[in-house]
Structure formats: structure tokens, C-alpha cells
Amino acid sequence: NAGVTQTPKFRVLKTGQSMTLLCAQDMNHEYMYWYRQDPGMGLRLIHYSVGEGTTAKGEVPDGYNVSRLKKQNFLLGLESAAPSQTSVYFCASSSQGGEQFFGPGTRLTVL
Amino acid sequence: GQQLNQSPQSMFIQEGEDVSMNCTSSSIFNTWLWYKQDPGEGPVLLIALYKAGELTSNGRLTAQFGITRKDSFLNISASIPSDVGIYFCAGATSGTYKYIFGTGTRLKVLA
Numbered sequence: 001n002a003g004v005t006q007t008p009k010f011r012v013l014k015t016g017q018s019m020t021l022l023c024a025q026d027m028n029h030e031y032m033y034w035y036r037q038d039p040g041m042g043l044r045l046i047h048y049s050v051g052e053g054t055t056a057k058g059e060v061p062d063g064y065n066v067s068r069l070k071k072q073n074f075l076l077g078l079e080s081a082a083p084s085q086t087s088v089y090f091c092a093s094s095s096q097g098g099e100q101f102f103g104p105g106t107r108l109t110v111l
Numbered sequence: 112g113q114q115l116n117q118s119p120q121s122m123f124i125q126e127g128e129d130v131s132m133n134c135t136s137s138s139i140f141n142t143w144l145w146y147k148q149d150p151g152e153g154p155v156l157l158i159a160l161y162k163a164g165e166l167t168s169n170g171r172l173t174a175q176f177g178i179t180r181k182d183s184f185l186n187i188s189a190s191i192p193s194d195v196g197i198y199f200c201a202g203a204t205s206g207t208y209k210y211i212f213g214t215g216t217r218l219k220v221l222a
Contacts, residue, residue, distance in 0.1 A: 004153075031208055042115075042199065043154075043212040050208055058209065090153055099144055100201075100210060102153035 002026055004103035006091050012109045013081045021076040021106050023091030031094045032074035034066060036087040049074055081110045117200055117213030125221050130187040132216040134200035141205040143183040145174050148197045192220050
């Protein structure tokens with residue numbers, strides 16, 4: 001039982017490049033979330049999903065897109081990376097209304 | 112976006128001392144969570160609280176759901192070096208799938 005996994009762990013992009021971050025969970029959770037963590041800002045919600053095929057915007061969705069084609073996977077895409085998107089990205093999952101369990105994070109640098 | 116006020120922002124303590132930190136919100140929450148994050152890792156759930164006034168322990172950690180439902184407290188007794196890290200609170204209102212996170216309390220333990 002791996003819990004929540006994220007790939008890749010690290011990535012460096014140039015401005016304007018695109019990439020996809022993958023989150024996978026094996027706990028059969030309905031809900032999945034993408035957060036970004038910046039120094040002194042805590043965790044801010046980017047997008048979330050309450051079930052397969054559904055997504056919704058969080059607090060800071062601009063510049064990101066997501067997809068939930070399979071219940072166990074939640075993808076976060078950056079179509080045209082900007083330096084302001086340099087951050088640590090965390091995925092989390094939960095059962096309905098329950099505690100959120102986090103992945104180990106992806107450290108992204110945009111030059 | 113809304114964030115929780117978490118205090119203190121950081122604290123240095125001697126090994127063996129007790130630690131107290133708190134989280135306050137302008138909104139009423141129905142759930143409070145407390146997480147610990149080690150450097151380079153994702154947040155790990157410590158304690159979940161679901162009822163006003165609830166007091167829950169996890170080893171040397173004790174957390175309380177404030178009776179006003181606008182605050183929560185975390186205490187660590189007899190601190191040890193491995194308690195070093197950042198402690199986050201998170202709150203959610205009933206019927207929502209989204210948690211609001213505090214900005215964290217950075218704990219350093221001096222041996």
C-alpha cells in the first residue's frame with residue numbers, strides 16, 4: 001500500500017515549456033487535490049476533484065489544468081510555465097469529508 | 112484567499128520541554144486537522160478533530176477543537192529532537208471538500 005505517490009520528484013523547466021505532474025493513490029479515495037506550497041504561504045489549493053471525470057477550481061487555478069480520467073490518478077498540467085510557478089506541488093486524497101493524505105511532493109523550478 | 116492564523120510562527124525549545132501552538136480562524140469550522148511536515152517531505156496527518164470541545168491524543172501529542180469552533184490547539188509534551196519540523200493546522204466547514212491551511216509553526220528542538 002503505497003498511499004499517495006507523485007512523479008516526478010524534481011523538474012526544471014524553461015519559461016514557456018509545458019509539463020504534466022502525475023498523482024496516483026491506491027486508497028480508493030473519491031477526492032483528490034493539488035496544492036502548491038511557497039515559503040510563508042502555507043498550502044494553497046490549485047484544483048480538486050470529487051470523483052472520476054470531475055474537476056473544480058481551487059484558490060489559485062490560473063495557469064494550471066487538471067484531469068481525472070481514472071479514479072486513482074489526478075494529473076496537473078502547466079501549458080506554458082512561468083517563473084511564478086516555481087514552487088513545491090503536493091497532491092492529496094481523501095475519502096468523503098475525511099482527512100487528506102499527502103504525497104511526497106514535486107519540486108518545480110521555472111527558469 | 113482565506114488562511115488560518117497560526118501562532119507562533121516559529122519556536123526554539125529545549126529537549127524535554129512542552130510545546131503549545133494554536134490556530135485561529137474568522138470562520139466556523141466543523142473539522143480541524145493537524146499535520147507535521149519534515150524537510151523535503153509531504154505533510155503527515157497527526158490528529159483529526161470533528162467535534163467542538165473534543166480533545167484527542169496521539170502519543171505525546173494532544174489537540175483540542177475549540178468550543179467556539181474558530182480555533183484549535185496542539186500540545187506536544189516532553190519534546191524530543193525528532194519533533195523538529197513544521198506543524199500545520201487545517202480547517203474545513205461542513206459540506207465542503209476543501210480545507211484551509213495555516214501558514215505553519217516551525218519547531219526547533221535544542222538538545
